[in-house]
Amino acid sequence: MTVRVEIWTDINCPFCYLGKQRFEQALADFPHRAEVEVVHRSFELDPTLPADESGPVIAKIARKYGISEAQAAANERGIGAQAAAIGLPYLTEGRDYGNSFDMHRLLHFALAEGKQDELLDALYRANFAEEQSLFADHERLVRIAVAAGFDESAVRAVLADPHAYADAVRADEREAAQLGATGVPFFVFDRKYGVSGAQPSEMFTQVLDKAWADREPVIATIGGAEVCGPDGCALPARD
Template sequence: MAVQVEIWTDINCPFCYLGKRRFEEALEAFPHRDDVTVVHRSFELDPTLPRDHSDAVVPYIAEKYGISEAQAAANERGIGAQAEAMGLSYVTEGRDFGSSFDMHRLLHFALEQGRQEQLLDALYAANFGEQRALFGDTERLVEVAVSAGFDEQAVRAVLDDPDAYADAVRADEAEAARLGARGVPFFVLDRKYGVSGAQPPEVFAQALEQAWADHAPKLEIVADAEVCGPDGCAVPQRD
């Protein structure tokens, strides 16, 4: 018996980065953690971006939300403080953003290899923990994948074929829309319970407990008679 947790995320999303760590904290403390299967699903925050697109994060945030660049920079510092409190590296200046489509294709490739988690962690670390540009740079993406232990030739073969795993990415995104996901991170447990956002670990813990309780087989009592229990034994009644 296993509980399946599907997590829709995007590499551009800082709250996906934080949410993954908070979920992992809850999962680590979950008594049945070895019976939980985690699968990461694809979600692009901006699927309209060209694959070679790369731009600075702070001006993008300022324009998107109609705030000043000073406010956007302050928001980044606030997220960075949250990340630091969880032991995560977070560079608040000099990061870029762009199309994550090829990254999602590689994550489906990694899923087939049984090593999706390793690649996702490497991509998050490269994006949020380093000032070097990550998006729109095939060589940089190859470098990150190879550093995570993947074969360079196999990685290049995926990236050189624009159709490789493209249908899998689109299927994940279509499923997210069907399930009502309006943003990420979006966690779905056994296709029964949804958790939206980078919630505190205790919220994830509660969701795991609820999914496990529903997943466990329920015993139906079909016959009943006198029993002995903690308070003693049933006393036979005389006629």
């Protein structure tokens, strides 16, 4: 039996970017790594954003939290320091934000292709570590997906059809609400344990260990009589 980890995220979310790295650092040291299945789920931080617009992140943060742009910029520098501490590049100024629905549709397409993690990493890099705008630009999404190993015509077909994988995105979002997720990142281990936020790697290690221990009943063996196994049967003792 495997351990299944589902992670609800949004490309706009810097803590999703950090949380993925911290989780993967824990997973890399997990002795049963090969038996852990990871699936990324969709969560839009602001689904009301127009699909054809984008804007500067600093101004958006300032408006959302009722703080000055100087304070918002300081917050971004703080996140950048956290990213640097775990080996992630992070632009603390000049980034934009926008509607991420098409990216989530592409991530479901990538899941069907068996390469979801590769596309998610590429989108995170494009958003948090590269200066060129990511949102409201299908051509850039195509270039990013192709560079991540996807067929260009297939990617264009998904982006051209607004219904492609849309139901899968909405289903993820409904499920997140049913599970009580009000923000991201939100990690769910075997539908038993939930972890909210970009927790330290040590926390993810603890939950992985617990989920692994709980994946099947532990049976206490009593007695030591003779048994037969793959290598044959125990020989009875001779007088």
